[in-house]
Amino acid sequence: MPIDAAKALAADPVSSEIAWEHKDVLLYHLGIGAGVPATDPAELRYTLESRLQVLPSFATVAGGTMGFVGSLGAPGIDIDLMSVLHGGQIIELHRPLPARGTATSTSRVAAVYDKGKAAVLVLRSEVADADGPLWTSDAQIFVRGEGGFGGERGPSNRLETPERDPDHVVERATREDQALLYRLSGDVNPLHADPEFARLAGFDRPILHGLCSYGIALKAVVDTVLDGDASRVRSYSTRFAGIVFPGETLRVRMWADEGAEGRVQVTVTAVDREDAPVLADTVVEHA
Template identity: 75%
Template sequence: MPIDAAKAIAAEPRISDIAWDRKDIQLYHLGIGAGAATEERPGAATDPDELRYTLESRLHVLPSFATVAGAGMAVVGGLSAPGIDVDLAAVLHGAQKITLHRPIPLQGTARQTATIPAVHDKGKAAVIVLRSETADADGPLWTSDTQIFVRGEGGWGGERGPSNRLDLPERAPDRTVTRLIRADQALLYRLSGDWNPLHADPEFAKLAGFDKPILHGLCSYGVTLKAVVDTLLGGDVARVRSYATRFAGVVFPGETLRIRMWQTAQDRIQVVVTAADREDAPVLADTVVEHNQDTP
């Protein structure tokens, strides 16, 4: 069996040094649609609020940048860890959570310590749980928890793992926005470090069971957090404490995301994302943004 759960969990932590600068941040922001026109910002390319994502003299960092800082080496390393040998065509992103310990600086170097705390047996699939802790000279920056879904790798009798599902509020969303995913969005987003050909190569996509390349789940993840920050958090990226989601379905470049948001507590926003062009097929589910009331 390609996955040896016990060996993967017992393996020594993988340590890597990463670095980023303003250009990496700007490229990531462009990859999730910064500067593109929306209903709220028809002139987004020169909108003062939007320039905080694209212009180096005004730049701030959307917390989901943590998923690509250092080209996402924690996930890449996890898929090549001891006990893990999987077919890339069978791999899908299952869930993602980022916990921020302080705002991400505009440039920096840091050390990532990555482990595999669990491998769950879902019967016809396995879920590899990856955790990485990132810190710089001033202390912890963020913790990333990733779940990788590997089709065809379950059935060894292991623990199924938790199944946390959130009920939707029984009222209309506080805000609903749409975001167009450009036809070339995946080609731009992959320049931030996710080179999986599933998102660019039609022939590889067919091998994976899709008619055409699909958008990176983490691109939808970033698009969604930006929408929440811009509409319910006053554009203040520093207010985000944590951001978690479950990837419930695929997005094809050229489609439109419908993003529904509920403020369910003073410091908690629940979000559901669907593909508006496919009768609101699910995209992101069990999605929560926890935030501070004001800038820390």
Template identity: 70%
Template structure:
């Protein structure tokens, strides 16, 4: 059944109450590779409850990632999950995420775009607590074979790539078991753990979650250019351009600007194959 764009966008948001505490934050950060070296004071702000801060990308797994699931089950959306690709991600935080909290989370289809051979669903998740809005989380989901319905193509503006060498470059090794740890934050897709399932999907071994790469990149930029201070981050967006395998190394190139940092991420062992592109961090 094709996507009914009008019905999908008009549907009432799905509402859920979510909660988290320091253990959820620590598990998420460990899944991103935090804690090495374990006694490094700069790492303890991600792993030790008495010093803990929260990377804004935690919004993608808060409530075990139920926001995206709610969007894909909206009225007017009846798609084959095998045709679904996570194309991009944007998180905007309205204030620092607390280490312990409860919030009301709403999820809806904010837009449906027609890319010809595919449709793009923008799944929006918003969370608020008693003190007001916490975050807005947009997932851009490509659905192959669902385009061609005559809808708007959507925005095409992309960040202009810098024409100079990066200001900083960082490399981050991905542990062999990292996908197994990261999936404990809520994404149980066997593509990231089961070799037989990965083979059916066309990969010779399980791949790392795109949102794990997303979080690893934000941590690397925060530690390298923002003095390790997550409260300086206002928004973070990216487009997923390629897969990453556990055991590989990410090369993270950073270009600093006025209140924004552009980033490009590649896989070192595969001739710098692109992983994240059009990546932008807005900060104070």
């Protein structure tokens, strides 16, 4: 069997050193659409070294690679990468991210779930520097055709969309070259740049990285609900529900949780395709 859940879960964690500088943070912020208008003081918090704060979703690219990728080669996992889909992402922040740093990232397979026609791998990365833990991230990876091995089905994180109107609705336009810029932060999958490769994968043209949409949505929440203060974010989770073509506009709807202070529920849709789902079951927890 290509996935041996017991072996994958028992494998030793893999540690690696990662490092980033101001320019890596600036490039990431530009890759998710920061800097428009270029002289807006609210945007300079993301684009100017002297005022720089780090959006927590930068954790998904810190060090120049996607932190969970190494875990796809763990013992017990032998899969065709063409059958892999990034199903969801969670980041828990232990403290605000520094604009430059060196840290140790320790990755492992935290769970393997049997969804019947697919398996779900939960790939966990725990990152710490000399001052202690920085963040923990979980990537939920769907592997088509690898279910049915008799394992646990796993939890369901589906959320009901509130029946009332959103507290905030903002729209964020993406650029035609958005994916070409975002991929410079580390995810160079040709699906996001090469039209021929995209057609082979079943798309009319290259699609935007899901984690780019993830960053765009978090920035919208920080700017709209958190007074532009990225350090207030405590955790951020989402399910990738659909694709975005570069050049489309995203509609970000936000609801303050009436039963839990410090919690915002979010949905993201593609305006150009009649509000086609992009991100669902999305929650930002904050101070």
